[in-house]
Structure formats: structure tokens, C-alpha cells
Amino acid sequence: MELHQLGAPADPGFRLDLDGAARFTHEGYTVAVQVRRAMAEDARSYHDLLENDRHDVLITGTVTLESVDAGTVYAVASERDGHSTRQALEDVLRDAVNDARRTAAALSARVKQIDRKH
Secondary structure (H helix, E strand, O other), X not given: OOOEEOOOOOOOOOOOOOOOEEEEEEOOEEEEEEEEEOOOOHHXXXXXXXXXXXXEEEEEEEEEEOOEEEEEEEEEEEOOXXXXXXXXXXXXXXXXXXXXXXXXXXXXXXXXXXXXXX
């Protein structure tokens, strides 16, 4: 997958701001990405954490449509493994967009259902 980062030079990598944030476009959607060090508390929620390795990072991707978070997903990567980090970022971008599409479709179906009743 080719990464399309907003506000960053076109190169094969990606850049985070000082807060660990970046924005990407994927299939026409804007995905806000946040990367932070994984903490022990995360192990309860994200089973992908490998024994809470101090080099693990948690990558969160969120698609916001009309000021509503329509898709949010998480992935864990090792900051020491560039391939792992890139793969996790690709997964987050793809899955956040798919989650947003599912949410939009479910909302659309619900609106149609309500409209038919009234």
C-alpha cells in the first residue's frame, strides 16, 4: 500500500508530529493517526501486546465524517521493527476506512427504516 500523508513530504516513510499524530488519506477518506507507547494497562484491552514489550507502540486510526467518529481501530507494533510498524499502519488505515463504511451503511439503513415507519 502506498502511504499518502497529509502535510508531509512525499517519501517512502511517514512522520509524526511531537504529539505522535499524523493524518493520511486512504481511498478518499482522511484517517487521523495517533501513535503512543503501549502501557501495561493496554495489555488487558489489546491482546496483540507481546508481554508488554517496552518497544511496543499502540497505533490508533480514526475516520471522522461530519464531526462524528465513524471508524476507530487499533493496532500494536514494535517501534524497533520498521516493517511491523508500517504493516500496522497499513492495517489501521484500511480497517479504519472499512469501519467507517460499515458505520455509514448501518446509519443509512437505519434512517431508511425510520423514514418508512413515518
